[in-house]
Amino acid sequence: MLDLLVTPQFRKDLKKIPQTILTVADVVIISLRSNPLDPKFDIKKLVNFKPAMWRLRIGQYRLVYSFDKQSLILHRFRHRKDIYRDFN
DSSP, X not given: OOEEEEOHHHHHHHTTSOHHHHHHHHHHHHHHHHOTXXXXXXXXXXXXXXXXXXXXXXXXXXXXXXXXXXXXXXXEEEETTTTTTTXX
């Protein structure tokens, strides 16, 4: 199981997410720690991001993350209309 690392932006994003989405996200994140590319989720690789980043769709919200051999890094979690707007 991968270690979980969270960026400050991700922590800030969590405050704006509805509780129903957060409940689903908890289950999904636990699953991602075991298999970051789990085919049962809607996961796509983001183009032109170094290091490689992935987006996971949870309803109208998107979770952007990356991973390596030891850790799963959660970068952003926002509504689909805002997620890529000021992503850095």
